[in-house]
Amino acid sequence: MTFVPSGYYNPDKPMEGRITDIGPRHYAEFLPPIIKKNKGKWLWHEIIEPGILMHKAESGDEVYTVRCGSPRLLSTETIKEICEIADEYCGGYVRFTTRNNVEFMVDSLDKARKLKEDLNSRKHPGGSYKFPVGGTGAGITNIVHTQGWVHCHTPATDASGTVKVVMDELFEDFQKMRLPAQLRISMACCLNMCGAVHCSDIAILGYHRKPPIIDHEWLDNLCEIPLAVAACPTGAIRPTKTKITTESGEEKEVKTVAIKQERCMFCGNCYTMCPCLPLADKEGDGIVIMAGGKLSNCITPPKFSKVIVAFIPNETPRWPQLAQTMRKLVDTYAKHARKYERFGDWAERIGWERFFELCELEFSHHLIDDFRDPAYYTWRHTTQFKF
Amino acid sequence: MTFVPSGYYNPDKPMEGRITDIGPRHYAEFLPPIIKKNKGKWLWHEIIEPGILMHKAESGDEVYTVRCGSPRLLSTETIKEICEIADEYCGGYVRFTTRNNVEFMVDSLDKARKLKEDLNSRKHPGGSYKFPVGGTGAGITNIVHTQGWVHCHTPATDASGTVKVVMDELFEDFQKMRLPAQLRISMACCLNMCGAVHCSDIAILGYHRKPPIIDHEWLDNLCEIPLAVAACPTGAIRPTKTKITTESGEEKEVKTVAIKQERCMFCGNCYTMCPCLPLADKEGDGIVIMAGGKLSNCITPPKFSKVIVAFIPNETPRWPQLAQTMRKLVDTYAKHARKYERFGDWAERIGWERFFELCELEFSHHLIDDFRDPAYYTWRHTTQFKF
Amino acid sequence: MPKHETPLLDQLESGPWPSFVSEIKRQSEFRHKNAEAMEKAGKPYQIPVDVCDDLLGVLEMSYNDGTTHWKHGGIVGVFGYGGGVIGRYCDQPEKFPGVAHFHTIRVNQPAGKYYTTEYLRKLCDLWDFRGSGLTNMHGSTGDIVFLGTRTEQLEEIFGTLTHEFEQDLGGSGSNLRTPACCLGESRCEWACYDTQELCYQLTMEYQDELHRPAFPYKFKFKFDGCPMGCVASIARSDMSFIGTWRDDIKIDQEAVAAYIGGELKPNAGAHEDDTPFDIQKEVIDLCPSQCMSLEDGKLVINNKECVRCMHCIRVMPRALRIGDDRGLSIFCGAKAPILDGAQMGSLLVPFIKAEPPYDEIKEIIENIWDWWMEEGKNRERLGELMKRQGLQKLLEVTGIKPVPQHVQEPRHNPYIFWKEEEVPGGWQRDINEYRKLHPR
């Protein structure tokens, strides 16, 4: 590998010719002409069929949007393929949605249908679709997710893999609109929750279950002990000293930390602050399922997802228990909820006791809130419950 | 006053002949025969007219209950008058309700009506009723209340007096059943809330607004400093030493406490623990009005009352602002709520923003929760609000 | 001529509502009139004749200066008991010697608060003789409250109560407090269990706890016969026993028709208005679980989905009746706001039969007390301990299996505290093993 300088950076004079603080490109440069023309003057829209939206403008213009799925982790090769398609059908414009779908916009239904066919026909050598059309209306759209084992240092599960198996399982509902309302699934590989897992209809969350191992020998070298101590939300960590035998056999006393394990809730916040406190563990780590959250203010206010399955192990590569549970949840919801009723609104209407029964989920002490004062507000304070 | 011993107590031999732990009398000794006979076998009831209930038993028996108000603070003279009435009409039985009303039971409507007339005819020399009949159904019943200036050491207002003026103001509704649902008012003279003020349709609460005065000279003698410190829920109190000039002019250093005044929420808990930390103050003390609580599980679960008026001064003896506010609340509720809708259910249906508007109450920062973590849950987390 | 001028209080004699000022004055008059007779009968008033006058005096002073004139109680009581008396002293004893001591005695009321006049008169006579003659019928907890006597009378009153009236004191201090109940089966068709009997039996069983402080703080039992909550147990008792049923609401379709037809008044006539009854609007639409419907003029209830809110029953009491498989639910931890904020009771036992000798119920109570006495801090109510250690812990110490009924909703934070034994391989791991796979 020969290093090829860009010519814009001289390490000795880093400020020379430097351009900073110019921000992103102005979006208007990228708007398709029909969009630019009718911006702010849209009248109404229609979902012609799964994956095809039509927006009608005051001008009479119609724009047809064909939406397709994406694994979000895209190679530049695939992006270039997207560009080819956009050039062919859309005059060289394309957009991505807030849930990582790809949207191609054309000006007639005809073109849209052709495009849809084309997109649906493209497959990877391994067999999966490249650009499955769908994700609109009362169905399941793309799963918002995070890095997992592909890039992050704190995950308790993989992101891309779990998303793949769940979307494979629920694929039909990506291309259909048979559900009572839209169903939004999110995935985050650790408690940091880089996504809206805390407010999704169904959420897949990576979770550790073992307190950090303490790397006494290195801790004082690699970490700021006070920061590690301060990081713990439950106050489980305190500074201490301990005698160790180093790898090289030397006996010595080192400054380190002690952890009250029974106080640990496995959040990994200490590990974020200090690499000498790793949590990850094959048997300890796995998945929590949450459900019943939402973001829109439509009919009911936004609400948080609730923990409904305390633990599913990391059964790589296809997490069969996870996939089955998701299937069960979606089908039960599809069968029992009312039209326009979001997942959480349904659970609340029938009562969580009935929800657990219908979904055949086990209830255990793990699902009872015991985190700080607000926990109390989730307990049952009324005789209104179902047997 | 000559001391007349009962003969049951000898201070030198306190255990001699002592009877303890016998509990209350068994209730069955006190049940009117018709009640005893039909106990557990009642079929249904009817409110014949305000203040008269009829209960029908499987046996066919009917018992008519005439309910009347009481100031709760009863002289034995009045109790004896109650006994006379009970002897005359009810075979020598009477009961009290959980809200301090008096109930006379008879076996025919005729007797009940006569009794009602009799009760309503009895008045105190000062002009007030002794035994106003009412307090049933969709109206206002007796105000549950506490001691106030009559007996307690921590009140921020009087209990009996505020109840009197409010019941005078709302008296018609004690004898009517024109409201959308029952309306329960409670009164407590300090934050200890010796009653169900925290869950009442409308609640009157005594509240201090000045932090304790510290009686440095005496504190260490009369109080346990650590207990006073521990008593403070906001951690506003710490032990300290201070130099004082005693009443006798002596200079000395004493152990005492210091209070971070801006942290004080005037709960008086420290005063309960330590008489050298009095809070009471003519201008500081007054009344908070809370509303929207309930206890029954009927239609909606029980709920807490909310603070709707931050402060009303102690305008003795007749608290005109208090009385007017109560009148406004009741009338607005009567006008706007739906049948069967409790006060809080109404406020929630229309939204608190509309509630403040309709009741012409001022909203101020005092009404926003800022007490610990759960406060967050009362803020507005949705675009669903009314302008 | 009254002993003290009370121009402010006098204004509280007017207006329709029974005046407490008139009550005090009535007693004052009576005492002055009766003093001589008492003397003659060998029963001279044991506390000052003008106790009521001085009470009015000190109260008038409060009405003037806007503050109370009662001081902290100090420790007064009867021998061997740690509760039942609230000590009270006036901070102006020179001005108002009649109320210099003004202690309260809590007398354990009979369950349901029924009385014979014979018994009430006895109480009155005793209290006239040895106290102020002023009472609260009743205190907020439920006791008969004797308002105002002097220290030296306490034992005499207690002796008379126990020896002559077979009557004990109620609770105060860090004790079990006087249990209280709604009138229940005695006169209510909705009672799902015998509140009075359970209240009485538990009061008797726990006399020791009621009289001798062994707890971290106060502890209250209250007994509601059904979800209406007429004794407010769910908000005011550390353990709240609320009647309920598990089977179907009983329907008398003829009576339903009579309501619909306007022959019967809805809600037992609790509303004055005479708008015609609309069963859809007034009942079916208001059912919180939306489990009712009218089919061919017949009322249908999907009882499995019913949350027993009793709205339909109260609106049509002659048509609908509670089920037959009755028992109660137990809620724990209710309390007033001091110190950590108010709490409603939290569901512990969804359903339990309530039949003598109530052994199962007692076992639950005792398990809870064991835990609270072990773990509760000084002045920490059960509810606060529950908040601090979690509902899980309460379930654990009572051996009750967690069910969805225990929560209004599952936790929305995922901060699950796993236990070591629940996690395969346990928690003790070796950093060197870990570093083999994950070099620094």
Added chain:
Amino acid sequence: MPKHETPLLDQLESGPWPSFVSEIKRQSEFRHKNAEAMEKAGKPYQIPVDVCDDLLGVLEMSYNDGTTHWKHGGIVGVFGYGGGVIGRYCDQPEKFPGVAHFHTIRVNQPAGKYYTTEYLRKLCDLWDFRGSGLTNMHGSTGDIVFLGTRTEQLEEIFGTLTHEFEQDLGGSGSNLRTPACCLGESRCEWACYDTQELCYQLTMEYQDELHRPAFPYKFKFKFDGCPMGCVASIARSDMSFIGTWRDDIKIDQEAVAAYIGGELKPNAGAHEDDTPFDIQKEVIDLCPSQCMSLEDGKLVINNKECVRCMHCIRVMPRALRIGDDRGLSIFCGAKAPILDGAQMGSLLVPFIKAEPPYDEIKEIIENIWDWWMEEGKNRERLGELMKRQGLQKLLEVTGIKPVPQHVQEPRHNPYIFWKEEEVPGGWQRDINEYRKLHPR
């Protein structure tokens, strides 16, 4: 022959959903094929050709041992910026040298995420050349995420981006993070303001805050054009700007009739089912403020009571339209659960006009930042500071008058913290004065 066997990952190539494994393999193949051409063009791959193979290798290892093999980042970045790059190193660099360094670059996406293919191709070429050729389109915050490069490439990439593409980096660290918006007016009839423009303008205004960490912790802006919340701002941004309107919903009664008559499909056809439309059941009964009715076949909305949930609008988009007096509401403090539990945004500004140059909005932002930078602890999000100091404080520092709209319900604890200046006579009292009225 692949560099590493990946039997587990290979199983993720089957099934219909686009396979990320296939994506990585695709790029791997391309790189190997293209390497020579790049070399020839004088643009030899600047990071190992087998970066994708090694990524698959390390990932397969994770699939085997159930743990990640990425280490903490350390501090890498471009000169003068404190954000935009996430450092990442592999804990098995010997086995997988291609990903020994595997840093991420966050590129600030254009508002609304529209692109020309010309621009996208440029990005691809740069990233092929100087990075792994793998991306996330897009990251959860909204950035274009370049996944995996080596430290020495960072400045080169940055230089190319700024000089050739007029494109800056996004945020990371204790900075303002890359703002993001829904597509808004560009293609949505419900947008109440121009989300893209506000997003762009604030991004530009606060470039310094975006690139240079001066905050206690991260800070996010998100812009939703209406209460539907298509960019999830209310759950994911310290300041969330949500479009709304104050006047009446516009009704086209003919279109209403067409919906009722079945000529138009409800909810714009978002449901496959073809049960006939029932306006009462599907719209009027579901209106959360119960402010709609049908009168003589005409739809009537009591707009004063409407809470703008938009349900009726979304069910009948051709009949109902948002009002004309448009603006936005501002919510503060949303965040993920770490550390104190998740928060939704809390309403700060019920309504504000959203018109360039947005000065009023900027003033609010800056007042908030001043407060947070003054009072916020290290790693304390705005929401946590709000919890700690109270919503009152936020209102105070922004000079906004408290209104009932700020709360879902008023406080239920009466623990009001009065201020000294609010209480007549103040707080400084003299114990001796007090004792005159209240002797010890």
